[in-house]
Amino acid sequence: MLMNEGNNSWNMFINFIGDVEYLKLTGNYSTTSNGNLLFRQDADNLLSRSETVDEKLKTWNKWHELLMPFTNKFSNNIQLIRKAAIDNGEKDVTEYWEMLSEYQDGYIIAKKKWQEISSLHDKIVNFVKMRLKKKYGNFIEENTLPPHLLGSLQGYDWIPLALDIIPQTSIIYEIRKNLLEKDLVGKNLYISASRLANLTLKHLPEAKFFNESDFQGQCPAKLINLCHKGRMRVSTCSHSSLTNYLSAHKNIAKVLIHQMSEESNPILNFANRYSALEEGVAELFGILSTSNSWLCSLNLLNETNDIEDTRIVLLMITALDVLPRLAYYHSADMWRIDLINNNTLEPKDLINSWWEYRSRYEGITMNSMKLPTFLDDNIIITNRPYLSKFIGIILAFQMYDYLLESTELLFNDIDTIPINHNLIKMIQHGCAENWYEVIKQYLEFYEINVDPLLSYFTPLEQYIDEYKTENDVEVPIEFEKNLEKLEDEFEVNFDNLKTKTTTIKSTTIVNMPNKTIIKPLNVEKDGGHLKELNNLTKIEITSVKPVGNTGIQADSPRTPEKITKPIVNDNGNNINNVNNKVVEEQTVKGTTKAIWAISAILVAIILIIVIALFGRHRCRKAPKNRRYI
Numbered sequence: 001m002l003m004n005e006g007n008n009s010w011n012m013f014i015n016f017i018g019d020v021e022y023l024k025l026t027g028n029y030s031t032t033s034n035g036n037l038l039f040r041q042d043a044d045n046l047l048s049r050s051e052t053v054d055e056k057l058k059t060w061n062k063w064h065e066l067l068m069p070f071t072n073k074f075s076n077n078i079q080l081i082r083k084a085a086i087d088n089g090e091k092d093v094t095e096y097w098e099m100l101s102e103y104q105d106g107y108i109i110a111k112k113k114w115q116e117i118s119s120l121h122d123k124i125v126n127f128v129k130m131r132l133k134k135k136y137g138n139f140i141e142e143n144t145l146p147p148h149l150l151g152s153l154q155g156y157d158w159i160p161l162a163l164d165i166i167p168q169t170s171i172i173y174e175i176r177k178n179l180l181e182k183d184l185v186g187k188n189l190y191i192s193a194s195r196l197a198n199l200t201l202k203h204l205p206e207a208k209f210f211n212e213s214d215f216q217g218q219c220p221a222k223l224i225n226l227c228h229k230g231r232m233r234v235s236t237c238s239h240s241s242l243t244n245y246l247s248a249h250k251n252i253a254k255v256l257i258h259q260m261s262e263e264s265n266p267i268l269n270f271a272n273r274y275s276a277l278e279e280g281v282a283e284l285f286g287i288l289s290t291s292n293s294w295l296c297s298l299n300l301l302n303e304t305n306d307i308e309d310t311r312i313v314l315l316m317i318t319a320l321d322v323l324p325r326l327a328y329y330h331s332a333d334m335w336r337i338d339l340i341n342n343n344t345l346e347p348k349d350l351i352n353s354w355w356e357y358r359s360r361y362e363g364i365t366m367n368s369m370k371l372p373t374f375l376d377d378n379i380i381i382t383n384r385p386y387l388s389k390f391i392g393i394i395l396a397f398q399m400y401d402y403l404l405e406s407t408e409l410l411f412n413d414i415d416t417i418p419i420n421h422n423l424i425k426m427i428q429h430g431c432a433e434n435w436y437e438v439i440k441q442y443l444e445f446y447e448i449n450v451d452p453l454l455s456y457f458t459p460l461e462q463y464i465d466e467y468k469t470e471n472d473v474e475v476p477i478e479f480e481k482n483l484e485k486l487e488d489e490f491e492v493n494f495d496n497l498k499t500k501t502t503t504i505k506s507t508t509i510v511n512m513p514n515k516t517i518i519k520p521l522n523v524e525k526d527g528g529h530l531k532e533l534n535n536l537t538k539i540e541i542t543s544v545k546p547v548g549n550t551g552i553q554a555d556s557p558r559t560p561e562k563i564t565k566p567i568v569n570d571n572g573n574n575i576n577n578v579n580n581k582v583v584e585e586q587t588v589k590g591t592t593k594a595i596w597a598i599s600a601i602l603v604a605i606i607l608i609i610v611i612a613l614f615g616r617h618r619c620r621k622a623p624k625n626r627r628y629i
Contacts, residue, residue, distance in 0.1 A: 230262025279392025
């Protein structure tokens with residue numbers, strides 16, 4: 001039993017998290033004289049676009065200043081990790097987080113792995129600096145990389161920089177343009193990502209995932225674990241971006257991990273609170289989603305593109321995705337461990353040391369006013385470790401190497417992915433047993449090894465080493481402007497549709513079991529051939545005919561979440577129409593913007609309640625005193 005002091009600490013902790021998350025979901029700010037209020041998603045979008053340096057800095061500052069009043073509360077709450085460690089019989093926060101991650105000596109191993117990766121990371125950082133200097137000139141000083149010019153509020157998602165960083169600009173432009181024209185956003189995007197999951201794992205998400213998730217919310221996407229029968233839902237937006245494209249594939253992987261584990265071990269699904277295996281499989285799908293073959297299968301890339309140019313572009317996209325996050329994850333954990341061990345918890349010390357660690361590990365430097373950007377990070381404010389995510393990225397490249405035995409899938413037919421029984425079994429048992437023992441048993445991984453990661457990026461590293469600065473191409477401002485015009489017209493069209501018409505879907509189900517399981521194919525009988533499955537699950541996403549090269553059909557705005565041919569499960573059933581019952585659509589016209597605004601607030605409040613409830617009632621094995629993490 002916890003004493004009153006513990007209950008008070010718990011209540012203060014939950015209130016702090018709720019206040020911060022509520023502000024992030026509903027909080028708004030203004031950088032203009034007209035007082036127009038913007039949300040977090042608006043700030044991220046602005047930072048990823050071709051605005052001026054001053055405008056980006058103003059936006060970045062305004063958002064993080066909103067969270068600054070919470071610094072004192074964070075200083076108090078981070079100390080609860082030490083209390084939780086003691087209450088759970090661990091010597092310090094390091095051993096406590098290793099216990100939660102079920103990875104003994106995890107931080108010793110993580111430090112060694114980072115030392116092996118850091119030289120590759122440094123090359124990417126220096127290449128990014130060189131290319132950004134081409135765009136921003138003297139705003140990029142020799143030893144600085146300003147976070148407000150990195151494309152996102154946190155500064156560890158560098159994917160929005162792809163068009164600026166990669167010299168082969170036409171290929172990036174082609175991918176982003178086709179994402180819009182093929183309408184691969186929101187629900188359509190998640191359905192297409194589930195096809196890759198079916199090809200690889202012989203499973204599809206259950207129909208309720210698509211019917212009950214929110215695909216018209218805010219970004220970044222949030223996965224919500226319902227803590228019931230392995231069910232998860234996602235709340236995301238219908239904004240087109242490479243970041244959302246990768247996130248959709250990773251999130252589908254996490255959904256299937258829980259679903260497959262529940263189907264195989266419905267009672268024993270309790271181990272691995274922070275599982276590197278789960279993170280690794282999700283990251284594996286991120287890697288697969290950037291393969292040339294998969295992008296061509298979605299008609300996002302042209303098969304006639306130069307092979308070597310395409311290889312470098314796709315490697316750079318993956319590098320911009322994983323390497324900055326590896327640095328950030330390691331930096332965030334080392335920072336908090338040292339804060340607690342050294343007892344340097346004054347608010348001013350917190351902020352200064354935060355930027356020292358980001359500079360040391362990530363190469364990011366803030367020369368202007370230093371702000372507590374860590375308050376925008378849900379993992380940090382909830383006192384959770386990043387260890388499993390750091391190890392998971394490294395593990396993903398080991399899985400990739402194991403699955404394909406080479407990186408040649410970048411250019412091979414996606415249908416040739418072999419059925420790997422051990423990979424499927426590993427996922428099915430990964431939540432019921434210690435993740436490290438599971439990868440030993442099924443994949444014969446006896447250590448976490450960075451060699452596959454380094455080998456994967458070897459062609460990119462050679463390209464950077466041989467890159468001649470005197471032949472450096474200009475940053476494609478015209479491409480950037482054209483894409484932004486397409487995106488704006490797409491968003492306006494979609495927003496107008498939402499304002500005029502609200503579609504309420506009610507599904508009638510007769511004799512429907514509580515849980516719909518999409519059964520996997522009999523992998524023993526199909527002999528490893530995926531072409532039939534590929535044809536079965538292939539979907540045609542509604543594409544919008546371009547008008548005036550805009551990619552938007554002016555007289556017939558896009559109906560949200562509509563596809564021309566629904567994805568089907570392995571038995572030939574419609575994944576969006578369970579038992580082939582008709583989905584009745586009722587149209588309510590004349591919905592005002594005010595109602596939409598109120599609805600957004602209500603959704604935000606519901607999400608906060610869910611976060612608070614499920615933060616307290618975890619779905620996985622928890623330590624005796626779970627209250628401080």
